[in-house]
Amino acid sequence: MSKLIPQTLLSDIPDLYETEGLNNPLCCIKLFTPDSNWTWYIIEFSKADTNTCYGYVKGLESELGYFTLEELESVYGSLGLAIERDLSFEPTPFATIKKN
Template sequence: MQLIPQEIKQHIPKLYETEEQQDPLIYVKLFLDGWSWYITEHSIDDDICFGYVVSPFGSELGYFSLQEIQEVKGSLGVGVERDVHFKPTPLSKVKKAS
């Protein structure tokens, strides 16, 4: 199963396209066991993403691999899921809510 459908991927900016923006849009939220990955940009090959990561240890902006997080299984043996109800949201609003 594809974690991010093509119809959503086509709207996500490529890496570095939003680096000059003060408050870029988050397009996708992925989650698993207290972790959330909010995607603002992705690479041409769709593996490397840039975004906001929230974990039990804190939160930060950074790069992450979709392939690597898809391989992770949570405490109940379930993998990473996409929040199907998440709508594109400015980074500042996501930061306030997390």
């Protein structure tokens, strides 16, 4: 169980590889560091291990890739603040996120 994302939201995220082949999948969840410029947009979530995510990461570079919720829960920004979920974020097409 993740501290970052409630189980009710995790069950609504597509399973890993479920959106493979889609040109414009939905970014379902937005996580961010409140004291730096890093943001993670979750597109897929592993129902098998309940930890692995696939999504778009915006930081020093912007790229699609895999990351784990466990890893994100252990990260703190320069002021010691933990990663948070953007509570006002609505699922948004990847192409829209990538433009911003």
